[in-house]
Amino acid sequence: MPFREINSKMIEAQVVPGQRIYSQRGAMLAYRGEVSFTPDITGGQGGVMGMIGRRVANEQTPLMTVEGQGTVMFGHGGHHIQVITLQGDTLYVEADRLLAFDGTLQQGTMFMGSQGGVMGMVRGQVSGQGLFTTTLKGHGSVAVMAHGGVIELPITPNRPVHVDPQAYVAHHGDVRNKLSTALGWRDMVGRGSGEAFQLELSGHGAVYVQASEEKL
Numbered sequence: 001m002p003f004r005e006i007n008s009k010m011i012e013a014q015v016v017p018g019q020r021i022y023s024q025r026g027a028m029l030a031y032r033g034e035v036s037f038t039p040d041i042t043g044g045q046g047g048v049m050g051m052i053g054r055r056v057a058n059e060q061t062p063l064m065t066v067e068g069q070g071t072v073m074f075g076h077g078g079h080h081i082q083v084i085t086l087q088g089d090t091l092y093v094e095a096d097r098l099l100a101f102d103g104t105l106q107q108g109t110m111f112m113g114s115q116g117g118v119m120g121m122v123r124g125q126v127s128g129q130g131l132f133t134t135t136l137k138g139h140g141s142v143a144v145m146a147h148g149g150v151i152e153l154p155i156t157p158n159r160p161v162h163v164d165p166q167a168y169v170a171h172h173g174d175v176r177n178k179l180s181t182a183l184g185w186r187d188m189v190g191r192g193s194g195e196a197f198q199l200e201l202s203g204h205g206a207v208y209v210q211a212s213e214e215k216l
Helices: 047-056 117-127
Strands: 003-007 010-015 021-024 028-040 063-074 080-093 098-102 106-111 132-146 150-155 161-163 168-181 197-210
Touching: 003 080, 010 028, 010 080, 010 098, 063 098, 080 150, 080 197, 132 168, 132 197, 150 161, 150 168
Parallel strands: none
Antiparallel strands: 003 010, 010 063, 021 063, 021 098, 028 063, 080 132, 080 168, 098 132, 106 132, 150 197, 161 197, 168 197
């Protein structure tokens, strides 16, 4: 179920019978047709066990289920919105950046240490993402929020992309990520470049980078 971008801060979704959308609670701006909005107490898919897992991972954000027939416009906090289309691969993104996503996508969580080991966990602390991140897998669309505009940078074999951890939004594909450091004596005496940590993404896929180093 694709989302249509109305402008950089609003999207529109077609709601059809038999299909559902999950959105951040309170993100509906306007709608047409016979559409219902139901608070999702489990915070997404996977039932009670999925809810427990997301709570343990601190990757749960208040969601609602959108069903019926009509069109719904979404936006939240004036944040920039980026629509990402998945074609069988996995999107890695923080739960609080999710604005809306297809109910057909499989939701889960990933331990940051599973990609990058100890440095993966350090990356979570440096970027403020914690030890876990949310995953969405399958065929469908996801709308994520960011500060400022978002650029999509392709990641191809032998051409890794380095990103400021604070500007990182999400990535998808068969991608490995790790935190690299460039700490030197200048950093120790406060004369460094201010770019001591970078996130290196390698493999095949894409990474989304926002035009700000500010978190939501």
